[in-house]
Amino acid sequence: MTPEEITRTSTTYNLQSWSKQKGLNPIPVKGGEGIYFWDHSGKKYADMSSQLVNLNLGHGNRAIIDAIKDQAEKYCYISPSYGSEPRAELAKMLVELMPDNIGKVFFTNAGADANENAIKMARMYTGRYKVFSRYRSYHGSTFGAGNLTGEPRRYPLEPGIPGFVKFFDPYIYREPIEFASEEAASAYYVAKLREQVCYEGSDKVAAIVMETITGSNGIIIPPKGYLEGVRKICDDYGIMMICDEVMAGFGRTGKMFGFQNWNIKPDLVSFAKGVTCGYVQLGGVAVSKKIAAFFDDNVLSCGLTYSGHPLACAAGIACVKYYTEHKVLDNVNKVGKTLGEILEAMKKKHECVGDVRYIGLFAAVELVKNRKTKEPLVPYGKDPDGVMKGLVGKLAQKGFMTYSHENMILVAPPLIITEEQLREEMKKLDEVLGEVKA
Ligand SMILES: Cc1ncc(COP(=O)(O)O)c(C=O)c1O
Missing domain, CATH: 3.40.640.10 (Type I PLP-dependent aspartate aminotransferase-like (Major domain))
Structure with a gap:
């Protein structure tokens, strides 16, 4: 199938989880290696949620x-x-x-x-x-x-x-x-x-x-x-x-x-x-x-x-x-420490960041309209204006793939991510958070 056929056939015949079906436009994926996967046009994405926080060892693991x-x-x-x-x-x-x-x-x-x-x-x-x-x-x-x-x-x-x-x-x-x-x-x-x-x-x-x-x-x-x-x-x-x-x-x-x-x-x-x-x-x-x-x-x-x-x-x-x-846990603890430091810096820098919570390579950025009142960026159980969807979309455009839940953005990359890869990707999140009006 051509990439267009994959998307069209998929939206015609598949029911997609947790979504209104109209307007869906799934990216046709061609392959993946390590923390990255790519589509048919060759655009590369960093998998910053390890898909559904399950692909802990990344894509294409030979063993x-x-x-x-x-x-x-x-x-x-x-x-x-x-x-x-x-x-x-x-x-x-x-x-x-x-x-x-x-x-x-x-x-x-x-x-x-x-x-x-x-x-x-x-x-x-x-x-x-x-x-x-x-x-x-x-x-x-x-x-x-x-x-x-x-x-x-x-x-x-x-x-x-x-x-x-x-x-x-x-x-x-x-x-x-x-x-x-x-x-x-x-x-x-x-x-x-x-x-x-x-x-x-x-x-x-x-x-x-x-x-x-x-x-x-x-x-x-x-x-x-x-x-x-x-x-x-x-x-x-x-x-x-x-x-x-x-x-x-x-x-x-x-x-x-x-x-x-x-x-x-x-x-x-x-x-x-x-x-x-x-x-x-x-x-x-x-x-x-x-x-x-x-x-x-x-x-x-x-x-x-x-x-x-x-x-x-x-x-x-x-x-x-x-x-x-491969001592994967050692990597999680080492890179996880850097992730924590980056998230704390984001919390200091961006008014929209109410809280950051992290342990190992398991983290969330909680977004608020107002830091003092802690009013969430979107109301509980709703996102009527598609605000969070918009943020995740902006991240995706930059090649940072993750998902949001309520007023939170999840950061949970494959456990094999290097410090250099993490820093490079987190810059993208920093840029997107800079555009959020708190
Ligand atoms: C904590 C937890 N428990 C259970 C499940 C359900 O797992 P599955 O989707 O494999 O049925 C999930 C899925 O995200 C989960 O995060």
């Missing part, structure tokens, strides 16, 4: 491609009831990367069904039905994961599933209370959560589900002591702590898993995206040894035709090897 090819030559598919080397090996590698309380892995197709299965397992294990999750969150678009989700992408699924309860995130920037310290903020949010759990009937709550670090809803990083406080609530009432590591996992924050930045061990960990960097889709749930043992004598009522797909698991093994053998 991953070869691993998929090698596995395809052996067998492309085998039902989950058979023994499969790539599925067994990847599960073992993942358990070894996790804390010592984690025992087994159940593979899924992606992040949403990882969360679906995590809550199913927590409910079966505890015999309870209520599930807590946060307002500023995204956990996937299927019915269960969409009901866990707190942000407006939940609305089309309402009325919601009975027993799904929402609580507030530790979103200090937008909290009317001025806290003396991060610890004081944590004490407040944890106390409120404990109160809410008690009001809901603590013996009815199966799980508290959290993105360890809220991703697409604005890189909300838990203050010191917060996750430890939630862990304590879970321990006190026999509730399962589920960390959604779909976005924060696999090196994004400078640790293999986001929760490893704090002193906690979740009972269940859902993951996807960076496990295969999107080369083949894969997700999964890692569960504690206690939960794994429970299913020795109780039926694990979960199943998917493609659970542990051999090609996906082969890609996963190659990715995990690449993260460790």
Whole structure:
């Protein structure tokens, strides 16, 4: 197809996610290498969001491609009831990367069904039905994961599933209370959560589900002591702590898993995206040894035709090897430090920047009309004049590809980005922010 045919056929026959379909004009992509991809005219773009924060090792990674090819030559598919080397090996590698309380892995197709299965397992294990999750969150678009989700992408699924309860995130920037310290903020949010759990009937709550670090809803990083406080609530009432590591996992924050930045061990960990960097889709749930043992004598009522797909698991093994053998986390920590410095400088320079939040190579720039009142550049859940869309469009024209959410611009490049590449791209963001009228 010619590039024009690709775009025309795509808009004629494909329904595109999260969009009004009229007027869409997808860029026909021809190829990619490292942090860049290019269209048919040869225009090169820097992938500053790692696509959907999944392409952690960038485009065209030879080791991953070869691993998929090698596995395809052996067998492309085998039902989950058979023994499969790539599925067994990847599960073992993942358990070894996790804390010592984690025992087994159940593979899924992606992040949403990882969360679906995590809550199913927590409910079966505890015999309870209520599930807590946060307002500023995204956990996937299927019915269960969409009901866990707190942000407006939940609305089309309402009325919601009975027993799904929402609580507030530790979103200090937008909290009317001025806290003396991060610890004081944590004490407040944890106390409120404990109160809410008690009001809901603590013996009815199966799980508290959290993105360890809220991703697409604005890189909300838990203050010191917060996750430890939630862990304590879970321990006190026999509730399962589920960390959604779909976005924060696999090196994004400078640790293999986001929760490893704090002193906690979740009972269940859902993951996807960076496990295969999107080369083949894969997700999964890692569960504690206690939960794994429970299913020795109780039926694990979960199943998917493609659970542990051999090609996906082969890609996963190659990715995990690449993260460790190429010391990718060291790069995240080094380049991430520079990213933080650049973002702080932008906050000083541009009136429209209300806040910058970052950890590793996981960052958001929160834009405001007024720094004092913190009035967001666009109202919550809306962008009637296409302001954010316009900013992302200007960045794209300069070859800086990312996406926005609410009044925030996401910066999450592939974890292999060099310092030089980062500086070059961030200049483009600086220029575009300079044009925003606060
Ligand atoms: C934190 C988090 N959880 C779950 C999901 C859903 O993953 P998927 O789109 O692979 O179903 C996403 C997707 O962006 C996510 O960011």
